[in-house]
Amino acid sequence: MGAYNFDLGLKRSFPIWEHVSLQFEADLLNATNHVVWGNLNGGASGVNGAATFGTAGAPVNQPRDAQLAARLNF
Numbered sequence: 651m652g653a654y655n656f657d658l659g660l661k662r663s664f665p666i667w668e669h670v671s672l673q674f675e676a677d678l679l680n681a682t683n684h685v686v687w688g689n690l691n692g693g694a695s696g697v698n699g700a701a702t703f704g705t706a707g708a709p710v711n712q713p714r715d716a717q718l719a720a721r722l723n724f
Contacts, residue, residue, distance in 0.1 A: 658681040670724045
């Protein structure tokens with residue numbers, strides 16, 4: 651199964667005074683928002699059985715998530 655998540659993180663520090671800086675941080679989890687589907691619903695009853703036969707299962711990975719942070723270093 652081609653399951654993958656591409657996570658991305660960026661960090662930048664900006665000097666404010668001599669020994670003080672402001673640091674920004676951004677993280678993207680599953681940046682491409684690629685969906686990985688679960689197994690197909692086959693069921694033991696065959697083609698004429700369940701109404702969900704042959705449909706894709708629920709996604710097995712999480713959707714895209716973003717986190718932002720700022721930190722004052724001194």
